[in-house]
Amino acid sequence: MANTKIKTNKANPFPIVQKTNSIQQIRYVCSIAAMHSASAIPGVIPITHCGPGCADKQFMNVAFYNGFQGGGYGGGAVVPSTNATEKEVVFGGAERLRQLIDASLKVLDADLFVVLTGCISDLVGDDVGSVVSEFQQQGVPIVFAETGGFKGNNFIGHEMVTRAIIDQFVGDYSGPKEKGVVNVWSLLPYHNTFWRGDLREIKRILEGAGLKVNILFGHDSQGVSEWRNIPTAQFNLVLSPWLGLQTAQHLEEKYGQPYLHIPVIPIGAKETSAFLRKVVEFSGIDKAHAESFIAQEETSYYHYLEDFSDFYAEYWWGLPAQFAVVGDSAYNLALTKFLVNQLGIIPGKQIITENPPEEYREAIREQYRNIADDVSTDVEFEEDSYLIHQSIRQTKFGHKAPIIFGTTWERDLAKELKGAIVEVGFPASYEVVISRGYVGYRGALTLLEKIYTTTVGASA
Amino acid sequence: MLLNTVSCVKLSGRSLRTVGFCYTxxxxxxxxxxxxxxxxxxKAPQPYGFAGTDAWIRELARITHREEQAEAYIAKEHARIAPRLAELREKLKGIKGYVATGSAYAHGLIGVLRELGVEVNGSLVFHHDPIYDSHDPRQDSLAHLIDHYGDVSSFTVSNRQQYQFYGLLQRVNPDFIIIRHNGLAPLASRLGIPAAPLGDEHHALGYQGILNLGETILEILAHKKFHQDLAAHVKLPYKKEWLDLKDPFALVKPENTLDTERA
Incomplete structure (x- = not known):
């Protein structure tokens, strides 16, 4: 990168690099990309109020060249945009937005519209709230979130969108709660390449344990009717290191709903069973029912694991012994936990890339320090791929090349290190992902297939 | 000349000497x-561990009149691997290993493991040659092992039957096993014991081989978490009566308790 200061000396073959304000090879996108959080809810269509190209860039980045997930019913090229230009900058874009919403209502069949603004509108100060409220007052199911790029990245935008739907669409509620019903706040839809399969598995196992689940996003969500049921749930489950915590805290204030925060998304039977037990304990539902589901799942899981173990125990040509993970904190932590505790691979380097808010970082570090009873590791926070790759180059991975769990940006690096690469996060441009997931009981087996097909396939 | 092409094999009868490093x-x-x-x-010990490798190189040097170069090389190699070897010994302190391979190869590997400070109380070798092809005591790899590194208390000669391997592992309860053939590691895995499969048989050879094997063992020990998780959830295909027997070879002995129930 042009303005990065690089110093080299003979003693250190790797340049010492000083951090700048530039980012090479992005790992997250603008907050307006949270339009994907809207279109991830069945029947919901986003409307964007931004410059021409903003929405398409976000879509092609997050939902196309990232597992080729597609826009689905109401995302991708369906999304209406004001395509704000000089006129809207100079005279304001409120009227243009009003026209667009009006036209969208005539053309598009949606249960809920979510207006998202970009930098132009937020900078010139369009009163988007008053435009949208005109429609709300007419009974149109529509909400807005001001997601100008300077507000933060698409993780931040996601919580703005969920909050907008809760406050402007779901509304107030003070009635009774239904025991055993849970709202799940977990992976960032679309940005996490495997979110659809993962949320399906999370819903499946929670239901198996005896809970009624509002999964809220993805094909297994009931759409807006499920969102309307949010306030009647017994509790919220935040299943991620930090994303969703603000939403859960807001729901606690708004509806008096408690929340359970579990930072590690479970992969593999050991972690998944422990996860289910925690949730069941918190909700106070029938333990015996949950235990019988766990037993049934474990029986199946360990049969497959037993089959796999012949390969794992005696594959002649060697398997990677150390790993690196580069990616957002949710998958980074979940994978590290699984690889260390259930596969017995040695952690080499973990780098979290989505720029989590500073206040959550120490708690995340603590998770890595206690990754296993007898294994402690650490984690770095870095967004610039240049620095990320330098950090991995400088890591000692022992006498064998590591396996890298990363993104397409790590492809060339893996070649350089003669290691294996499994693309697990944004952007995953060499993965085609439909319903595949890597979490829970079933996802773990799929992940094992992916890891070791990659490993043994490298020698073909 | 390596014997890796037909023309090399044709010319092998005209060679000055033959040297090998696997006496099986x-x-x-x-x-x-x-x-x-x-x-x-x-005629020299196999080049495994310091003692074997030193002697093997010295014998090669003697017959080719390169004694001085050989001594310099030996000293250099000892010094080169010493720092990492010290670290590996520290990390492998208190670890127990088990070798289940062909005979002469096992003798070599046990020596290397003991150089690394790994305790080896048990080994399964698939055959035993009391007299080697050369009939020369200098190639007696088992004697070399015992003389330089001491006895192996639970030393078994048997073909690799998984049903017997259970009892053998119970005798010594190792932290890992070393294998080169299929069929034994899967059982060890189901008992929570990781295996180091040495697909490349030269992995542990010479001075560098001591370090190579140490690194591999450290990696394999990390796998223990996988195997122990599995072990806690699988049922072995063997009957309790069989597993309870202390003698892995009871089946072929007339006085065993296994027939009574069916009769």
Whole structure:
């Protein structure tokens, strides 16, 4: 990168690099990309109020060249945009937005519209709230979130969108709660390449344990009717290191709903069973029912694991012994936990890339320090791929090349290190992902297939 | 000259010497070349561990008159691997290993493990040659092992039957096993014991091989978490009565308790 200061000396073959304000090879996108959080809810269509190209860039980045997930019913090229230009900058874009919403209502069949603004509108100060409220007052199911790029990245935008739907669409509620019903706040839809399969598995196992689940996003969500049921749930489950915590805290204030925060998304039977037990304990539902589901799942899981173990125990040509993970904190932590505790691979380097808010970082570090009873590791926070790759180059991975769990940006690096690469996060441009997931009981087996097909396939 | 092409094999009868480093597999051909073609075989211990490697190199040096270079090389290599070896010994302190391979190879590997400070109380070798192809005591790999590294208390000669392997592992309860053949590691895995499969049989050879094997063992020990998780959830295909027997060879003995129930 042009303005990065690089110093080299003979003693250190790797340049010492000083951090700048530039980012090479992005790992997250603008907050307006949270339009994907809207279109991830069945029947919901986003409307964007931004410059021409903003929405398409976000879509092609997050939902196309990232597992080729597609826009689905109401995302991708369906999304209406004001395509704000000089006129809207100079005279304001409120009227243009009003026209667009009006036209969208005539053309598009949606249960809920979510207006998202970009930098132009937020900078010139369009009163988007008053435009949208005109429609709300007419009974149109529509909400807005001001997601100008300077507000933060698409993780931040996601919580703005969920909050907008809760406050402007779901509304107030003070009635009774239904025991055993849970709202799940977990992976960032679309940005996490495997979110659809993962949320399906999370819903499946929670239901198996005896809970009624509002999964809220993805094909297994009931759409807006499920969102309307949010306030009647017994509790919220935040299943991620930090994303969703603000939403859960807001729901606690708004509806008096408690929340359970579990930072590690479970992969593999050991972690998944422990996860289910925690949730069941918190909700106070029938333990015996949950235990019988766990037993049934474990029986199946360990049969497959037993089959796999012949390969794992005696594959002649060697398997990677150390790993690196580069990616957002949710998958980074979940994978590290699984690889260390259930596969017995040695952690080499973990780098979290989505720029989590500073206040959550120490708690995340603590998770890595206690990754296993007898294994402690650490984690770095870095967004610039240049620095990320330098950090991995400088890591000692022992006498064998590591396996890298990363993104397409790590492809060339893996070649350089003669290691294996499994693309697990944004952007995953060499993965085609439909319903595949890597979490829970079933996802773990799929992940094992992916890891070791990659490993043994490298020698073909 | 490596014997890796037909033309090399054709020319092998005209060689000055034959040298091998596996007295299970290389010694038959070497003895044939000596007896039928008058090509003397280098008689030395196998080059595993310091003692074997030093002696093997010295013998090669003696017959090729390169004693001085050899001594310099030996000293250099000892010094080169010393720092990492010290670290590996520290990390492998208190670890127990088990070797289940062909005979002469096992003898070599046990030596290397003991150089690394790994405790080896048990080994399963698939055959035993009381007299080697050369009939020369200098190639007695088991004697070399015992003389330099001491006895192996639970030393078994048997083919690799998984049903017997259970009892053998119970005798010594190792932290890992070393294998080169299929069928034994899967059982160990189901008992929570990781295996180091040495697909590349040269992995532990020479000075560098001592370090290589140490690194591999450290990696394999990390796998323990996988195998222990599995072990806690699988049922072995063997009957309790069989697993309870202390003697892995009870089945072939007339006085065993296994027939009583069916009768």
């Amino acid at each position: 597999l290389a010694s038959y051909l070497a003895a044939g070349l000596e007896q039928e073609f008058g090509v003397p075989e280098v």
